[in-house]
Amino acid sequence: MLDKFNMVISKFDVAAALVAGILVSLLAVFFNKTRIGRALRAVADDHQAALAVGIPLKQIWAIVWSVAGFVALVAGLMWGARNGVQFALTFVALKALPVLILGGFESIAGAIVGGLIVGASEKLAEVYLGGMVGGGIEGWFAYVMALLFLLVRPEGLFGEKHIDRV
Amino acid sequence: MFYRETGQFKTTYAADQQLFPILQDRIALLLLLLVAFVAVPLMASEYWLTALLTPLLVFSLAAIGLNILTGYAGQLSLGSAAFMAVGAFAAYNLVLRVPAIPVLVSFVIAGVIAALVGIAFGLPSLRIKGFYLAVATLAAQFFIPWLLVKVSWFSNYSASGVITTRPIDVLGFVFDSPVRRYLLVLSIVSLFALLAKNMVRSRVGRAWMAVRDMDVAAEVVGIPIMRTKLTAFAVSSFYCGIAGALYAFAYLGSVEPDGFNLDLSFRILFMVIIGGVGSIMGSFLGAAFITLLPIFLDLLLTDVARGFNLQLAPGTTSMVQLLVFGALIIFFLIVEPQGLARLWQIAKEKLRLWPFPY
Numbered sequence: 001m002l003d004k005f006n007m008v009i010s011k012f013d014v015a016a017a018l019v020a021g022i023l024v025s026l027l028a029v030f031f032n033k034t035r036i037g038r039a040l041r042a043v044a045d046d047h048q049a050a051l052a053v054g055i056p057l058k059q060i061w062a063i064v065w066s067v068a069g070f071v072a073l074v075a076g077l078m079w080g081a082r083n084g085v086q087f088a089l090t091f092v093a094l095k096a097l098p099v100l101i102l103g104g105f106e107s108i109a110g111a112i113v114g115g116l117i118v119g120a121s122e123k124l125a126e127v128y129l130g131g132m133v134g135g136g137i138e139g140w141f142a143y144v145m146a147l148l149f150l151l152v153r154p155e156g157l158f159g160e161k162h163i164d165r166v
Numbered sequence: 167m168f169y170r171e172t173g174q175f176k177t178t179y180a181a182d183q184q185l186f187p188i189l190q191d192r193i194a195l196l197l198l199l200l201v202a203f204v205a206v207p208l209m210a211s212e213y214w215l216t217a218l219l220t221p222l223l224v225f226s227l228a229a230i231g232l233n234i235l236t237g238y239a240g241q242l243s244l245g246s247a248a249f250m251a252v253g254a255f256a257a258y259n260l261v262l263r264v265p266a267i268p269v270l271v272s273f274v275i276a277g278v279i280a281a282l283v284g285i286a287f288g289l290p291s292l293r294i295k296g297f298y299l300a301v302a303t304l305a306a307q308f309f310i311p312w313l314l315v316k317v318s319w320f321s322n323y324s325a326s327g328v329i330t331t332r333p334i335d336v337l338g339f340v341f342d343s344p345v346r347r348y349l350l351v352l353s354i355v356s357l358f359a360l361l362a363k364n365m366v367r368s369r370v371g372r373a374w375m376a377v378r379d380m381d382v383a384a385e386v387v388g389i390p391i392m393r394t395k396l397t398a399f400a401v402s403s404f405y406c407g408i409a410g411a412l413y414a415f416a417y418l419g420s421v422e423p424d425g426f427n428l429d430l431s432f433r434i435l436f437m438v439i440i441g442g443v444g445s446i447m448g449s450f451l452g453a454a455f456i457t458l459l460p461i462f463l464d465l466l467l468t469d470v471a472r473g474f475n476l477q478l479a480p481g482t483t484s485m486v487q488l489l490v491f492g493a494l495i496i497f498f499l500i501v502e503p504q505g506l507a508r509l510w511q512i513a514k515e516k517l518r519l520w521p522f523p524y
Binding site for chain 1: 294298305307308309312316428
């Protein structure tokens with residue numbers, strides 16, 4: 001608890017934020033600097049081209065799924081320790097989608113910024129706008145925001161712009 | 167030996183363009199309809215009609231709707247349950263507030279209202295596609311039930327948002343028994359399935375498929391992308407809306423907005439994927455798979471448990487049933503990624519050559 005700034009922050013939240021920060025920076029290094037990370041991004045861009053330059057696709061799939069599972073596990077542990085574990089956790093995972101879209105695919109920074117935007121705005125909306133329409137807008141606000149955002153910028157905040165080719 | 171088109175000469179354009187060009191297909195379809203319309207109502211028990219066959223048909227209709235959007239026009243959607251909710255609540259309000267309109271007409275109007283809502287939520291598809299669109303339709307999925315709960319006018323100020331429908335009547339004939347409701351749903355679903363089958367091979371349907379296969383190429387050859395995508399959303403939501411109205415009026419009798427949750431959307435999507443993406447018949451097969459399999463698994467598991475003299479905790483069978491169900495879905499998709507309709511296609515090709523497959 002911090003009393004200095006007249007704020008109440010639990011130690012657990014700080015620890016969770018720290019863990020998330022460390023994990024994110026590890027992932028960023030992993031994706032951008034290591035050989036496997038580059039192979040992952042190559043596979044994401046184009047399976048066949050990646051296969052053609054000699055990237056073992058099956059191995060890469062295994063790595064991708066285990067990394068995804070590990071990260072989700074950490075997130076689940078944190079969330080579960082904070083808010084309890086129940087089946088409703090699946091809906092939390094679903095909220096990762098607007099985060100991803102807001103931030104843009106292919107970008108770790110996008111995931112962080114998107115997560116902060118979605119998290120903060122849905123709580124703010126609930127507090128300030130929710131009262132006007134009867135509350136409970138937390139459930140859909142993130143999705144509607146992602147929808148409106150996509151209309152303006154389909155590739156997300158940090159995503160790469162795609163060019164359509166025939 | 168028996169199933170082939172050899173010797174069936176088409177001498178008119180009408181004969182050449184008919185929906186089922188092979189005689190054996192027409193006979194099989196007629197037989198199937200005969201069984202469904204005559205034999206099933208005579209033989210099936212009340213439980214079968216109310217708990218299995220009616221929902222099966224209603225979900226088939228919803229799956230056809232989603233199949234039009236996802237399978238034919240290539241727009242992934244996770245909002246089909248929300249459009250069903252729109253249909254159900256629109257039909258309820260029309261029947262309640264405008265008693266002059268016949269019930270069936272109000273179903274159609276409810277479908278049109280669902281189509282309009284579908285167009286509104288389909289607008290993002292003009293800018294985004296694929297996975298992004300799926301997330302955008304999630305907005306519809308979460309927003310619409312919330313709206314239906316919050317604005318209590320929609321549920322006629324019922325405290326919990328639950329609406330209870332009154333029996334359907336057509337020209338004074340009341341559909342109040344399970345058999346009658348089944349027959350009504352069956353007629354509506356067969357009609358709309360035939361319409362859908364016809365529509366997907368028409369100019370509109372071919373435009374959908376062109377957009378699905380490659381939208382830029384479709385645009386280059388002169389297909390209006392905006393109109394095509396929005397008609398796909400409109401028709402799909404129309405089907406889902408009608409399915410929702412039937413779900414409320416003919417199947418459950420009383421529904422609440424929270425019943426049309428993401429779970430239902432996913433279930434309809436699974437029906438489309440398992441049945442076969444881009445196939446009207448696949449929608450029926452998928453709906454049958456998803457609706458009937460859990461019930462049969464349940465019965466089977468209870469029997470197996472009794473056979474082994476196992477004392478199962480009350481929740482265990484349903485848990486095991488979920489596990490087996492999930493494993494079966496994965497198994498089917500690995501064995502046949504293109505769904506049950508593809509299996510039927512393969513069977514037909516084999517049947518054409520049987521018994522001399524060379």
